[in-house]
Amino acid sequence: MPELTEIVFRDGGKVYSFDPDGLKLDAGDKVIVRTKRGVEMGKVVVGSHEVPEEEVVQPLEKVVRKATSSDMDSASRNRKLAARAARVCEERVEEYGLDMRIISTEVVFDGSKIVISFFAEERIDFRKLVEDLARKFRTRIEFRQIGVRDEARLIGGHGPCGRKICCTAFAGDQQPVSIKMAKQQQLPLNPMKISGLCGRLMCCLKYEHNAYVEFKEKAPAKGTRVNTPRGEGTVVDFLVPKEKVLVDLGEGHQVEAGLDEIEPPKKPDKRGRGRQRG
Known part of the structure; x- marks a missing residue:
């Protein structure tokens, strides 16, 4: 079977598949690969592993090599150059009065290009800025306008849960999130409660959405009468994280019950005894 390895180029970035080309790679290894942007250094998030042929999406680029000490030195120089380019760019933005916010600056591994990500509410004419920076750093300058979600991903921070x-924190593609997901999870539709640092709906709503959908497909609807080990009652709520339902037994008594603990109530026996003939 063919082998794959999964690589990211920045924390929280999209995961790309590469052919390890016989190299034994482990999570955390730094590697040199060729991409559409040129030669780049990436980090392995899933080491070399075999996959069925039908799961391989072609064309598949090969890993050039594990990063050497020389490669690491080059990456360090690039980071320093990127920091200097960011400072100069911010100075020029203020000087030219451009309504844009510089989010990140990156120098590609071979030093052939500086990529600057920025956020702006409207279209910005930054041609003069590009020319100025190109003269200053004697390399290609590429500006990329990003949205608020990308801004939060690049800057980072902590959510209301206290975690990153x-x-x-999680490498991968950003999935669309809808208000329907919040409703499905019975969350309060208060923007302050369900919005992330970017001001948009929190990504975690997407992660738990399928669990709620699958549970509700298996569970009896609210209002359904069921039998539990504690007696017969009515389903009044779903406790999805516990994979249980809340059942009201009446007279103020409620119990939690797993789906394997409940069943439809037994129908009363309608067969009556015939009258004896005298």
């Missing part, structure tokens, strides 16, 4: 925001 999902788009930074």
